[in-house]
Amino acid sequence: MMQRSKQVALRVTLCVIAIALVYFVFIGRPKAKQLTRLETQIERSGSVLQLEQQKRDVLIEQQAVQREIKSLEARRDELTSTASASVIPARHGTPADFVHDISRRIKDHGLRIVEDQLINSKHVGRLPVYLQNTTNKPTQWQVTLAGSYTNVARLLETLARDPRVIPAHVTMEQPNLASPRRVWTLTIWLP
Amino acid sequence: MRPAITILFVMLDRTVRADFSGGSEPTLINHEMLGSGDDLVMSVETALLTSGRTGSKVYIISTEVWTQTLQLPVRAIRGLTEDQLHETLAHEAEAVSGIEASQSALAYQTLSVKSAEQLFWVSQISTYQLERLEEAVKHNQSRLAGVLHPTGLIRTAKGESSVELWPGVISGHGEHGTQVMSMDPKLNDWQVVLQPWLTSHAVDSMKHLAASSDLIPPISVAQDWQTLDQDESLQAWLTTAVRVLSDVTAVPRIRPQKKPVSSRQLNVITAIACGVTIMLCALHFVWIDFAERSISSQAGDARQISTQITQAKRDLAQLKQDEQQLQTEVRELSQSRDQMRSTERAHRQRWAQLLRLLAQNSPADLVVQNIDYKQDQVVISGICLEPQLANQLAAGLTEHLAPYGWRVQPPEKKALERLRNGGPWSYQIVLENVSVDPGMAEQALAAQQEASP
Numbered sequence: 001m002m003q004r005s006k007q008v009a010l011r012v013t014l015c016v017i018a019i020a021l022v023y024f025v026f027i028g029r030p031k032a033k034q035l036t037r038l039e040t041q042i043e044r045s046g047s048v049l050q051l052e053q054q055k056r057d058v059l060i061e062q063q064a065v066q067r068e069i070k071s072l073e074a075r076r077d078e079l080t081s082t083a084s085a086s087v088i089p090a091r092h093g094t095p096a097d098f099v100h101d102i103s104r105r106i107k108d109h110g111l112r113i114v115e116d117q118l119i120n121s122k123h124v125g126r127l128p129v130y131l132q133n134t135t136n137k138p139t140q141w142q143v144t145l146a147g148s149y150t151n152v153a154r155l156l157e158t159l160a161r162d163p164r165v166i167p168a169h170v171t172m173e174q175p176n177l178a179s180p181r182r183v184w185t186l187t188i189w190l191p
Numbered sequence: 192m193r194p195a196i197t198i199l200f201v202m203l204d205r206t207v208r209a210d211f212s213g214g215s216e217p218t219l220i221n222h223e224m225l226g227s228g229d230d231l232v233m234s235v236e237t238a239l240l241t242s243g244r245t246g247s248k249v250y251i252i253s254t255e256v257w258t259q260t261l262q263l264p265v266r267a268i269r270g271l272t273e274d275q276l277h278e279t280l281a282h283e284a285e286a287v288s289g290i291e292a293s294q295s296a297l298a299y300q301t302l303s304v305k306s307a308e309q310l311f312w313v314s315q316i317s318t319y320q321l322e323r324l325e326e327a328v329k330h331n332q333s334r335l336a337g338v339l340h341p342t343g344l345i346r347t348a349k350g351e352s353s354v355e356l357w358p359g360v361i362s363g364h365g366e367h368g369t370q371v372m373s374m375d376p377k378l379n380d381w382q383v384v385l386q387p388w389l390t391s392h393a394v395d396s397m398k399h400l401a402a403s404s405d406l407i408p409p410i411s412v413a414q415d416w417q418t419l420d421q422d423e424s425l426q427a428w429l430t431t432a433v434r435v436l437s438d439v440t441a442v443p444r445i446r447p448q449k450k451p452v453s454s455r456q457l458n459v460i461t462a463i464a465c466g467v468t469i470m471l472c473a474l475h476f477v478w479i480d481f482a483e484r485s486i487s488s489q490a491g492d493a494r495q496i497s498t499q500i501t502q503a504k505r506d507l508a509q510l511k512q513d514e515q516q517l518q519t520e521v522r523e524l525s526q527s528r529d530q531m532r533s534t535e536r537a538h539r540q541r542w543a544q545l546l547r548l549l550a551q552n553s554p555a556d557l558v559v560q561n562i563d564y565k566q567d568q569v570v571i572s573g574i575c576l577e578p579q580l581a582n583q584l585a586a587g588l589t590e591h592l593a594p595y596g597w598r599v600q601p602p603e604k605k606a607l608e609r610l611r612n613g614g615p616w617s618y619q620i621v622l623e624n625v626s627v628d629p630g631m632a633e634q635a636l637a638a639q640q641e642a643s644p
Contacts, residue, residue, distance in 0.1 A: 008452050012464040019465055023472040031479045038486040041493075048489055051496040058503040065510040072517035079524035126567070130535035153550065156543035166535070167542045169569070172562035177574075187564075 095190050098164065099141055102188065109155040111147035114183065118142075131189065138189050140168055145184040152184050165190060196436075197246035197333065198429055199238050200341065201231055201253035202402065203358055206238045209429045210246055217429055231255045231316075232323040239331045248336040249328045250436060254358045254402065256445070257288040257315045258340035259373040262308040284315050287373060296321040298339070298443035303368050312369055314340050314443040325447040337436075337444030342371060344432035344442060345400055353398040356381060356406045367391040376406045400428075533629035534596065536636055541595035544639070545569070545588075545622075552587030554580045557618075569597065569622035574615045578604045581618035588620070594635035596627040 045051065095118065106113055119140040131138050145152065152170075159167055168187040175183065194210035198217075209217035231253050239245060261283050268276055280299050281292035288295075295315050302310035316338060328335040342355045342362040352365030356376040363370045363385045370388035382389065399416045401407045407416050419425045435441045452460065549559055549571070557575035564570075575581050581602040589599040600621040606613040 005452070008457055008460065011457065012461050015461050015465050016468045019468045019472065023469075023476075027476060028472070028479070031476070031483060035479060035483050035486065038483065038490050041490050042486060045490075045493045045497055048492050048496065051493055051500065055496055055500050055503060058500055058507060062503060062507045062510060065507060065514055069510060069514050069517060072514065072521055076517060076521050076524060079521060079528055082528060128534065128538060130531045130538075149546065149550065153543065153546040156546060160540045160543045166539050169564040170542045170546075170562060171564050172559070174558075174560045177558060177560065 095139060095141070098190050102141070102159070102165065103143075105158060106143070106145060106155060109147070109151045109158070111145045111151050111155060111184075114144040114146050116141065116143035119187075140187050141190050142185060142187045145186060146181060147184065148180055149182060152182075152186075155186075159188070193244055194246035196248050196250065196336075196433060198250045198252060198433060198436075199235055200425075200429065201234045201238075201251065201255065203254060206234045207425060207429070208238050208245075209426075209433075211433050212246075217426060217433075230320075232320055232327065235324055236327045239327055245328070245331050245333045247333055249331075249333045250336050250433075250444075251324055251328075251338045252341045252344070252432070253338070254341060254360065255316070256338060256340040257284070257290060257373060258342060258360060258362075258371055258443070259284070259287060259313060260302065260369060260371045261287075261311050261313050262305075263311065265304060265307050265309050268309060280311060280313055281315070284313050288315050290315050290317050294318050296338075296445050296448060298337075298445040300440065300443045305368075310368070312343075312371055312443055314338075314445055316445060318448075321445060321447060335447050337446050339442055339444040341402070341432070342442075343369070344435045345398060345428070346431045346435055347398060350393075351396050351398060352392040353400060354381060354385065355399075356401040358402060358406070361385060363388040363392070365392040365397075376401075376408070380408065529629050530627070533632040534627040537595045537627045537632045540636060540639065541592070541597065544595055545592065545597075548588055548591050549584075552584055554583055556580055557584055567624040569624075571620040571622065572618065574607070574617050575604075576610075576614050576616075578606075578614075578616045578618070581616065581620065584618075585620050588622070591635075592622065594628065594631040596625055596632075597622040598625045599623075 046054070099116070099118075103113060103116075119142055127138070149172075152172075156167060156170065159165055166189040168189050170187070171185040173183045174181075192212065194212040196211040198207075198209045198211070200207040200209070211217055231251075234253075235251055261280065263279070263283065268279065271279065277297060277299075278292070281295055281297050284290070284297065285292040285295070294317055296318050297313060297315045299314070300312040302312055304310070321338060324338060325335045340357070340360065342357055342360055343364055345353050345355065345364070347353050347364070350366065352363065352367075355362045355364070359373060359375055361372045361374050361376050361379065361381045361384045365388070368388060368391065370385055372384050374384055401416050401418050403420055404416070404418045407418070417424060417428075419428055436444075545562075553559060554575070556577060557580040558573045559571060560573040562569065562571055581604050585599050585602045588597075592599055600623060602618045602620045604616045604618045606616050609615060
């Protein structure tokens with residue numbers, strides 16, 4: 001009786017073990033391995049929530065950089081437009097008006113105009129860097145003066161304070177050492 | 192309401208059924224007169240069929256159950272397993288009961304050891320009878336809790352003993368031992384049969400029970416015998432019996448043996464076990480598959496987000512590169528603008544500054560005769576009485592004109608040989624046009640602005 005019971009138990013146990021073993025070897029274990037692999041993958045890459053947070057952080061940083069870029073572009077445009085603008089303020093009159101005005105000042109400083117001429121922009125030679133990007137090509141006015149050193153020096157100091165003009169160059173000639181009279185050539189950039 | 196316990200008490204001439212429903216008193220007692228030739232099984236079947244529903248547990252107490260105490264040498268049974276002892280007792284009983292050992296159902300109770308002899312109280316019926324009894328009870332939707340002989344079901348107080356006379360059985364029960372002999376009380380004197388047992392038990396504290404009054408020997412009439420002829424005494428005895436039966440070790444009771452599993456049953460059990468295993472495997476598979484799908488979905492989402500993060504980081508890196516380029520561009524433009532502005536301011540001021548410096552730094556014996564402008568160079572020339580005077584002028588100009596974008600070249604001098612010392616000397620100082628250093632220029636212009644009225 002006992003032996004029969006043992007046989008029954010053994011048979012049932014063996015069947016159960018066989019089924020469980022087949023399931024474990026061919027289905028359960030591969031599935032469990034796949035599950036473990038996926039879990040490891042998730043652990044390595046972080047949870048979806050962490051990744052979402054990371055993505056949000058990157059996008060926020062991206063937006064910040066984009067804002068900075070916009071700001072820099074605006075600054076660049078401003079600098080570019082500033083650079084292309086003439087350092088000589090826009091015309092508030094014709095070259096003739098300027099010539100008239102400067103001529104008056106020359107006279108006021110006790111100087112005498114011997115000769116003057118406008119030099120065409122094609123013949124002015126190499127432009128200084130601050131005039132190279134201007135939209136209107138500046139012209140030069142060259143005037144030959146007669147007068148003392150002191151008066152010319154004062155005239156130049158006056159012109160240096162006038163934002164509308166820039167002295168391009170000055171020459172001086174003293175034909176006679178015995179006489180203080182000098183001949184000057186003053187070249188001025190006009191806007 | 193279904194009773195909890197039913198006792199079927201089968202004697203040679205009648206069957207008594209007692210149902211117990213929790214209370215100590217039996218609720219129903221039936222008397223069924225047996226026809227001649229009715230055996231135990233038929234009596235039970237009749238009793239079950241002709242009355243109402245039986246209790247969930249059914250005890251069959253019958254004088255047809257063979258019972259007796261047997262002695263076996265201790266050394267003969269030493270080391271035997273339960274099954275082996277059971278088998279040995281069956282063979283020992285066979286000689287006395289006449290029931291074939293291989294076809295008998297047996298129950299025993301281990302009693303005391305005397306003179307290297309182990310005493311057993313054995314009850315036995317044939318397997319055939321037991322199976323039929325079980326079937327009959329089972330048919331009535333009850334469980335056969337045991338088949339036993341009525342002897343020993345009387346309850347005695349401490350120090351008390353009892354003598355029982357049953358058809359075919361003489362027994363004595365007491366705290367010093369039990370002796371059950373399969374003998375007819377009508378043919379044997381119980382005092383002779385139970386002589387060894389009687390020596391160890393006091394007669395004055397002894398109860399006497401006889402199944403019927405005709406079993407009481409004439410010489411014992413003087414003694415106080417309890418018989419089961421009357422319903423009251425029978426009811427009292429059954430009430431006591433059901434209490435004694437609650438103690439499983441009180442008397443040997445024969446229980447239906449568990450049937451060995453048949454091949455069909457084995458197949459069914461195996462199939463069920465396999466089915467349960469397969470179901471568990473399937474459940475495990477469903478669970479693990481669900482988990483895998485869930486994690487796979489998460490992994491997919493994570494992969495997608497990772498790709499998006501990678502793309503976003505790439506875009507960010509590109510944006511940062513663009514930002515860096517723009518910063519460089521802006522810095523260069525800014526520097527260029529500063530440079531341009533400084534240059535423009537320096538150039539605006541430098542001619543006035545040159546004339547001022549020439550006036551300030553020209554020694555008394557030096558005359559500036561010409562200032563010329565050729566090929567972006569300013570050439571200052573004149574005469575001086577001493578050659579070092581030209582050097583002095585050049586030195587004075589060098590320091591102050593550098594912020595204005597002019598580099599002063601060392602003066603060239605030439606003696607005119609009109610004086611004794613070779614003088615005067617003509618000189619030439621060249622101012623070379625160079626780029627303006629914004630820092631120096633701004634400093635110089637600020638200083639000039641402070642100095643000018």
